[in-house]
Amino acid sequence: MSITLSVIKADIGGYVGHSESHPDVLAQACDCLTKAKSDGLLVDFHVTKCGDDAQLIMTHNYGVDNKEIHELAWNTFVSCTEVAKKLKLYGAGQDLLSDAFSGNVKGMGPGVAEMEIEERPSEAVIIFMADKTSSGAWNLPLYKMFADPFNTIGLVIAENMHNGYSFEVHDVKEHTRIVFNSPEEIYDLLVFIGAPSRYAIKAVYHRDSGHIAAVSSTQRLSLIAGRYVGKDDPVCVVRTQGIFPAVGEVLEPFNFPLLVEGWMRGSHHGPLMPVSVEDSTPSRFDGPPRVIAAGFQLAQGKLIGPRDMFDDKSFDNARRQANWAADYMRQHGPFEPHRLPLEEMEYTTMPQVMEKLRDRFQPLGD
Numbered sequence: 001m002s003i004t005l006s007v008i009k010a011d012i013g014g015y016v017g018h019s020e021s022h023p024d025v026l027a028q029a030c031d032c033l034t035k036a037k038s039d040g041l042l043v044d045f046h047v048t049k050c051g052d053d054a055q056l057i058m059t060h061n062y063g064v065d066n067k068e069i070h071e072l073a074w075n076t077f078v079s080c081t082e083v084a085k086k087l088k089l090y091g092a093g094q095d096l097l098s099d100a101f102s103g104n105v106k107g108m109g110p111g112v113a114e115m116e117i118e119e120r121p122s123e124a125v126i127i128f129m130a131d132k133t134s135s136g137a138w139n140l141p142l143y144k145m146f147a148d149p150f151n152t153i154g155l156v157i158a159e160n161m162h163n164g165y166s167f168e169v170h171d172v173k174e175h176t177r178i179v180f181n182s183p184e185e186i187y188d189l190l191v192f193i194g195a196p197s198r199y200a201i202k203a204v205y206h207r208d209s210g211h212i213a214a215v216s217s218t219q220r221l222s223l224i225a226g227r228y229v230g231k232d233d234p235v236c237v238v239r240t241q242g243i244f245p246a247v248g249e250v251l252e253p254f255n256f257p258l259l260v261e262g263w264m265r266g267s268h269h270g271p272l273m274p275v276s277v278e279d280s281t282p283s284r285f286d287g288p289p290r291v292i293a294a295g296f297q298l299a300q301g302k303l304i305g306p307r308d309m310f311d312d313k314s315f316d317n318a319r320r321q322a323n324w325a326a327d328y329m330r331q332h333g334p335f336e337p338h339r340l341p342l343e344e345m346e347y348t349t350m351p352q353v354m355e356k357l358r359d360r361f362q363p364l365g366d
């Protein structure tokens with residue numbers, strides 16, 4: 001049976017500041033999607049949050065980039081914004097960058113990751129959602145899951161994984177795409193995905209079958225809006241077990257709190273901390289960046305779950321390490337590499353300061 005899994009997310013108001021979502025906003029999202037389910041548009045849904053981002057996890061029969069589904073998500077966010085405005089939540093409607101829906105939420109602010117799949121006899125999926133970081137944050141974890149035998153032993157010893165996976169990589173600035181085959185092209189692949197602010201893994205495919213294994217949101221809010229409007233706070237859907245990495249292989253990359261772009265004012269590097277949904281409340285220097293993982297079994301499109309996959313003691317060390325790394329990075333204050341390089345910063349006063357001081361710059365005369 002063919003089913004589409006759509007994850008569409010937006011920051012439509014923070015509580016307090018940018019640290020958390022308000023329950024009334026999430027309840028409103030549930031009401032909207034309950035109606036869509038009873039009208040037959042959705043097969044099933046789950047609403048959750050990661051920090052200040054509302055997450056709509058939906059299953060349906062209409063394929064990716066479907067106008068009705070995108071319009072449903074848009075209208076849901078608009079109606080949640082009304083609730084957020086009444087409560088005067090922080091930045092109500094901040095990710096809705098357009099006044100009216102125009103066919104597809106991509107390019108309008110919300111982040112989108114969708115896949116249409118033939119549901120397997122047992123279809124296990126994990127949905128990763130991050131706050132206070134950008135779309136390229138998934139590059140290293142996806143590489144480890146699908147290309148690194150030191151992470152995924154299945155690549156070495158499971159016959160149905162041994163021929164590897166292919167990676168679709170997007171240049172988020174030039175709007176181009178390229179596909180790399182792993183393992184034979186991993187050195188070329190790494191030249192690009194090692195620069196996650198420019199190149200983001202959009203999707204991964206199982207080479208033997210061509211089946212989609214993972215898909216991520218690659219929207220860059222600042223490029224869409226042309227100004228700072230918050231970090232992208234991306235999502236990523238990963239199929240697991242069988243011809244795909246096992247649950248433990250999919251979660252394992254997050255045992256290392258990699259440094260990602262984001263954190264305070266979207267302008268810093270900081271460790272990505274794996275946490276439970278409840279602990280996705282980035283408060284320390286508006287961070288550090290968080291990632292949650294919602295696990296589901298699909299049953300004829302019904303979302304059986306979620307299991308809160310990082311709500312597990314075995315990630316305590318990663319969280320400790322993330323807190324240690326956060327302290328370490330914070331000691332740099334406004335210096336790189338804690339602060340992002342000039343061209344990557346979401347906020348900057350450089351043009352104004354430069355303008356003010358222009359006449360005081362003298363040639364060195366060498």
Ligand code: F6R
Nearest residue numbers: 018132230231263264265266286
């Ligand atoms: C980062 C983020 C926050 C805000 C910061 C200032 O993605 O959302 O760190 O950038 O709290 O917010 P404003 O400018 O809204 O006062």
Ligand code: MG
Nearest residue numbers: 011014018052
């Ligand atoms: Mg926010």
Ligand code: MG
Nearest residue numbers: 052053131233
């Ligand atoms: Mg956010």
